[in-house]
Amino acid sequence: MESYRFNFRDHNYFAAMAHSGNYYFNDSENQYGEKQLRYVLSPKNANDKWFYATIANGKEYQVNLDQDRHLRVTKVWINVLIKNQGDILGVIGTGIDLADFLKETVSISQKGVHNFFIDRSMAIQLHNDPELIDYMSIAKDVSKRIKVDKLLKNTGDLERLRLAMLELEKSPAQHKTMWVEFEGEKHLLGVAYLPEVGWFDLTLMDTGSLLLVKNKLLIPLIFGTAFLIALIAMGQALRRWVLKPIAALQLSTDKIQSGNYSIEPPYHGGGEIENLSRSFTNMAKRVRDTNFDLENKVRERTDELRRMAEYEQSRNHTLELLAGEGSLAGILESVVLGVERLNPAMVCSILLLSSDRKHLGKAVAPSLPDFYNEAIDGIEIGIGAGSCGTAAFTGERVIVEDIATHPYWAPYKELAARARLGACWSQPILSASGKMLGTFAIYHHEVNSPTKSDIYLIKQSARLISISIERKAAEDEIQTLAFYDSLTALPNRRLLLDRLRQALASSARSGREGALLFIDLDNFKTLNDTLGHDIGDLLLQQVAKRLTSCVREGDTVARLGGDEFVVMLKDLSEQDIGAVAQVEAIGEKIMASLGQFYQLATHEYHSTSSIGITLFNEHERDIEALLKQADIAMYQAKRSGRNALRFFDNKMQNVSGVSS
Incomplete structure (x- = not known):
């Protein structure tokens, strides 16, 4: 066993036997080299509840933060079940220094960014403040756990988080974002699910820090998974009658610990040993695939958070103009330019419905060619009148991914080609009462399909435009009532x-x-x-x-x-x-x-x-x-x-x- 201790990062191990209750441990300083049998576990001892909870849970491996009173140490314990043909023989694992683990997982130096992990019961598993960690969660009654409500006080926020967690368990490849109240201020909360350990990664960011997010979310899983692989090899080593096949697997473990997941472990032995080898191969592939998926997921989430932060800044700027004395044309142009800044590949336009409610005109489209704006000014609405004319006529969003082949654009195909437009998504602008006001459109120069975040963006932009139009109309009406005669429209x-x-x-x-x-x-x-x-x-x-x-x-x-x-x-x-x-x-x-x-x-x-x-x-x-x-x-x-x-x-x- 001692030879395997050095395969783990902190050079410590533990082994607990189900039948005898014997608990073995040795640390990096080899303090217990001569007496690694430290004590005998007992179901009556509160400090040993973690062991019996791990056995009862039956999961292949678990992560537990525990203040071990026997050993007087606090570590992140990685527990791996030892099985023989389905029978649980015990638990083996390693302990990682809590301070180091927190530093590599949740200690983010970026101001305004807070990262922590919770389990399915919302108990806090990792947090930069050790006082907020719910130690030995697996052995606690749910009602006694330190939960996320210590950080998020708003009951509505907690309920939305709970629903997001349920959805993520069904679709772990996704992620969720929502606005919550944290320490009295509005923060954006990102939630991702790590099915490998059954934890949820929560990242809180204030609006001033969203653009500075750094990719540190991969460290915990890559770090923990590499150790888990080593632990599995060590657990199988307890079967002394298969030491030779396990030694071959250990060579592969070393490669995996160095970050090489493309190895093919040899299939030595027969029966359970061969199954172990195959499981090892599958695990290495799963780790490789998981890392790749997580990298993409974090990258996508970071990009989306950045876009949301930029959109929020643009939206606030528009609202400031609206609250001031900005003209309607200036406010609408602010919306268009704000969306275009989020994605330089986008070109946006706003068309307003005429007084006869049959035509679109008064384009606000600073990035579209003048000849294009002049050509569509006064376009009659109806099905087949491009994306915008159709959207204004039907009152429904119109997504045209390929202008060159779509029948709605047949009359304007040459005009669009001259303007180098490949796709057009148009959203009706509706008043609070549902009255048609115009359309907001996003163009792309190439064939393009909208993402969920694109749909959210076009809907929110159309709503902001609607608010701006109605607010300015109300201001004009108030101005008229205050300074003009209602019957003759003359000054009063x-x-x-x-x-x-x-x-x-x-x-x-x-x-x-x-x-x-x-x-x-x-x-x-x-x-x-x-x-x-x-x-x-x-x-x-x-x-x-x-x-x-x-x-x-x-x-x-x-x-x-x-x-x-x-x-x-x-x-x-x-x-x-x-x-x-x-x-x-x-x-x-x-x-x-x-x-x-x-x-x-x-x-x-x-x-x-x-x-x-x-x-x-x-x-x-x-x-x-x-x-x-x-x-x-x-x-x-x-x-x-x-x-x-x-x-x-x-x-x-x-x-x-x-x-x-």
């Missing part, structure tokens, strides 16, 4: 006052005059009373259009309420005479326009208006006083017989050509 009193303040400041700088025209429709109440408010509203809407057509660009037409309108003119002449002439000309134009017949539904209607005018310049500062002056002048016009305009200042009235 609030916006008029704001623009009047700006006009006064501009007048003070330039010395140019400005004017307010207060307009009231004559006999409007009679129209409302006789024909109804709906007809009255039609008149107000037509008056608003006529007023807008009478003024210059930069002037303001506002509705104060009812049948009262105000026109603000700015940048008039610096001289009173010139300013009066300009205002009078516009006022006469307004009166003439408003005096023409109106077609109100089935009714023809004739209306006149009364207009009061006041001028302002750098000396005027009281906004309400200006409005009051124009209002007074308007009533003077009404008292003069309606269908007239009057200046508030008598001097200006005399300057004008309007008779008083």
Whole structure:
């Protein structure tokens, strides 16, 4: 036995016999070389429960972290059953220094990254903090184990982890990721299953560290598996009558321990020895295949975590723009560029549904050729209108892996070939109520099929775009309600006052005059009373259009309420005479326009208006006083017989050509 001790990394071994209960042990310093029989195991001794639990479990090999009170050592014990034709003779194994084992498995130097292992009962098996390890789990009642809830406090997180573990046991080649709360902050949790030992590898990463993950997850299994192979050879060596065949196997063990898993151990002996040799060969192949699969799995998981972290950063940037004053076009371009940064092979576009709900246009696709964007702008939606036109028509995701052969792209095959597009996956953009808003598409230059993470990415991006569109639409609606009249879409009193303040400041700088025209429709109440408010509203809407057509660009037409309108003119002449002439000309134009017949539904209607005018310049500062002056002048016009305009200042009235 002593010759095999040096085959193990820490140069120690143990052997426990089922029949006698004898426990043999020797360490790297050969302290017990003369007396390797250390003590006799007893089912009544709590410290020996691990042995009887290992026998009862019946698994070929197990890993157990145990504070051995007899030997006064704490190690990671690798237990291998000794069998003879199905009968369990005992347990043999080795102990690995806990500190070294933790260093090689869970001690990750990267800030923000935490790695640990749990078993099927969620008991913590390996952790950088030895106080959190559930020692001798195999011999403990489940309720007394130190479990992962010491680290993850949220019950919802624990339940999702439990469900993920159940799925991974069924599909060990997969891995799971989820967001959890750890130490009061949001972390990304990656979960992988190691069926060889029945443990789950958990890696917690904060969002700032995801891009710096290093490939250290292979070390535990490669490290542990190499020792397990050596242990199996040692366990068979207890059968003293087959020492010679086992010696041949030992040569192969040495090669495997050095990392060479491609050897073919010789089939010596007969019966069980030959079976052992064949099992050894299969195990070496399994280790080789497992290492390869794990390397790919870890690489894929690392890539996915990196992509998720980058997407989260891009998403946060978009939300910051949305919370600020960014334009919708800028926000949508941020989404597109953010996805393209995740995978340079991707080219993305956003198309919005037109107001007639029959066409797609207004492309946000900075990486697509201009000729392509121009060609598809205004494309009519329908089945066969490419990926996007079809998705917008059906409301379903459309995956076209090969544009050149897919019937949906037949009308656009040459256009796509010119733009070097090989695949297009399109996701409908739907509002919270399910209303179609447009499409989000991911293109590839070559034929390409989406992965699960690609599908997740396109769905989440479309949802983010939907939120952005609806949020900006709501902001625009609030802006309209706050500053515009809902009936005529003209600026309301609030916006008029704001623009009047700006006009006064501009007048003070330039010395140019400005004017307010207060307009009231004559006999409007009679129209409302006789024909109804709906007809009255039609008149107000037509008056608003006529007023807008009478003024210059930069002037303001506002509705104060009812049948009262105000026109603000700015940048008039610096001289009173010139300013009066300009205002009078516009006022006469307004009166003439408003005096023409109106077609109100089935009714023809004739209306006149009364207009009061006041001028302002750098000396005027009281906004309400200006409005009051124009209002007074308007009533003077009404008292003069309606269908007239009057200046508030008598001097200006005399300057004008309007008779008083």
